[in-house]
Amino acid sequence: MGFLKLSIKTIVAIGIGAAVFIILAKFAAIPSPVPNTTIQTSYAFLALMAIVFGPVAGALIGFIGHALNDAISYGSVWWSWVVVSALVGFLIGLAAKKINIESGKLGTNKIVTFNIVQVLAQGIGWFLVAPLLDILIYAEPANKVFVQGLFAGVSNMITVGIIGTILLVAYGKTRSQGNSLHREM
Structure with a gap:
């Protein structure tokens, strides 16, 4: 793993992030009318962690968090959706440097950039990758998995867009802005 030099801070963030993802997926999911699909708040947290810690952390938090939640909640892992959670975390994390949340400067342009990136990432993941993997891995009927993917994608876009x-x-407000400290006279 020499090509991936993760700091101790990032490794700890991945562990904590995966744990919070599990808790949100298990206890803060909203039932939906689409079978085997819920409205998830966990992706809003995943998006935050991906922006703060980058694409590798985003991918690992999505992968580990989703896989463990499936194992704990259902007794088996639905790998196609686990892969998409990792992909979504990775793709959103690619915008981390452009958004630069640590600067404490989070204007309208950065918020719009974040939302364009998250909508594209979720669209690729839930509208295409998840249904195709469901068909290839599990031989699921196309009409069923594309409806599930569409619902999951749209609901995730909305929850990430808002939450x-x-x-x-x-988080941006907690970061110090350059020249924010002034000497009192």
């Missing part, structure tokens, strides 16, 4: 943006803005 994820709120989390990003709140």
Whole structure:
């Protein structure tokens, strides 16, 4: 793993992030009318962690968190959706440097960039990759998995757009801005 030099801080964030992902997926999911599909708040947290810690951390948090949640909640892992959670975390994390949340400057342009990236990432993952993997791995009927993917993708776009943006803005406000300290006279 020499090509992936992760700091201790990032490794700890991956562990904590995966644990929080599991908790949110298990206890803060909203039932939906689409079978085997819920409205997940966990992706808003995944998006925040991917922006703060980057694409590798985002991918690992999505992968580990989703796989463990499936194993704990259902007794087996639905690998096609686990892969998509990793992909979504990775793709959102690619915007981390552009957004630069640690600067504490999170204007409208960065919020719009975040939301464009998360919508594209979720669209690729849930509208294409998840249904195709469901068909290839599990021989699921196409009409069923494309409806599930469409619902999961749209609901995740909305929850990340609302909750994820709120989390990003709140986190950004905790970061010190350049020249924010002034000497009192």
